[in-house]
Amino acid sequence: MRRSLIDLDDLSAHEIEYLFERTTAFERKAPSRLLDGVACVNMFFEQSTRTYTSFNLAELRLGAQVVNLAPKDLSLATKGETVEDTVITLAAMGVQVLVVRHPEAGFPKRLAMAFDGHVVNAGDGAHAHPTQALLDIFTLREEFNELRGLTVAIVGDVLHSRVAHSTMLGLIGLGVDVVLVGPECFLPTGHAIAGARIERDLDAVLEHAHALILLRIQRERFETMPLTDAEYVASYRLDHARLSRLRPQTIVMHPGPYNRGMELDDSVLEFAGWRYARQVMHGVYVRMAVLDFLVNGQR
Numbered sequence: 316m317r318r319s320l321i322d323l324d325d326l327s328a329h330e331i332e333y334l335f336e337r338t339t340a341f342e343r344k345a346p347s348r349l350l351d352g353v354a355c356v357n358m359f360f361e362q363s364t365r366t367y368t369s370f371n372l373a374e375l376r377l378g379a380q381v382v383n384l385a386p387k388d389l390s391l392a393t394k395g396e397t398v399e400d401t402v403i404t405l406a407a408m409g410v411q412v413l414v415v416r417h418p419e420a421g422f423p424k425r426l427a428m429a430f431d432g433h434v435v436n437a438g439d440g441a442h443a444h445p446t447q448a449l450l451d452i453f454t455l456r457e458e459f460n461e462l463r464g465l466t467v468a469i470v471g472d473v474l475h476s477r478v479a480h481s482t483m484l485g486l487i488g489l490g491v492d493v494v495l496v497g498p499e500c501f502l503p504t505g506h507a508i509a510g511a512r513i514e515r516d517l518d519a520v521l522e523h524a525h526a527l528i529l530l531r532i533q534r535e536r537f538e539t540m541p542l543t544d545a546e547y548v549a550s551y552r553l554d555h556a557r558l559s560r561l562r563p564q565t566i567v568m569h570p571g572p573y574n575r576g577m578e579l580d581d582s583v584l585e586f587a588g589w590r591y592a593r594q595v596m597h598g599v600y601v602r603m604a605v606l607d608f609l610v611n612g613q614r
């Protein structure tokens with residue numbers, strides 16, 4: 316089986332370090348055509364603006380041949396073809412990389428088992444989103460250099476967030492004190508917490524956190540909202556008053572898309588420590604580093 320990236324624990328600490336070195340190098344100087352002629356197929360079975368554009372740009376900037384398959388164009392959707400047969404077909408055409416987003420947790424893994432090539436998980440259900448985790452961690456590193464000993468609060472609908480899952484996996488591995496903050500209905504339990512702390516009260520963490528990662532309420536992943544919007548806003552929205560209680564160097568991040576009025580208000584978008592645009596910018600280069608690493612190996 317060739318190298319794929321399904322979740323962050325597919326990478327060793329060494330390899331993550333290597334990916335960050337490459338990301339930094341690519342940001343300084345655009346690399347030459349490291350994926351010259353490599354055929355990449357992007358399959359996004361769920362809406363996406365950032366991740367879709369980011370992977371496309373990463374592939375194009377590395378000189379890859381890029382095909383975007385919308386779900387409605389796939390024979391497996393309507394013509395009874397199995398996932399396994401789809402990937403056999405694509406491999407026979409010389410496709411080497413599949414980037415896949417799917418609402419079902421585990422779908423990219425299934426593809427990877429059947430595909431004679433590399434699969435990159437661009438988000439599967441509430442399971443994982445490893446390239447988002449890498450760009451989040453890269454953004455934190457840019458800010459703080461050494462992550463060990465920092466306190467990072469992940470705030471909101473942690474339970475349904477694949478970003479929270481993957482980012483916290485990475486941060487805990489790097490010695491970060493991760494605090495999951497939200498109402499009980501949005502917090503994971505048991506082994507899913509995996510070394511993080513739980514805090515229901517956002518106001519109790521504001522003065523201690525070095526970084527806040529805000530999350531969107533993932534309404535498409537549950538039936539009925541377990542609390543009212545007004546209750547959520549009162550306890551968890553980051554607004555002017557809460558921003559004023561942060562330490563001077565604290566940064567605020569968000570994987571996007573953010574919902575103004577729910578998890579944040581407009582004052583966050585003007586806050587000096589708001590790092591959303593940095594995250595998005597790093598995302599393209601992190602994905603270039605991942606694609607080069609999977610296809611060409613470590614240099």
Ligand code: NCD
Pocket residue numbers: 365366438444447477478530531533570571572
């Ligand atoms: C997230 C996703 O789709 O997992 N966004 C992203 O990829 N940057 C988060 C979300 O949908 O809220």
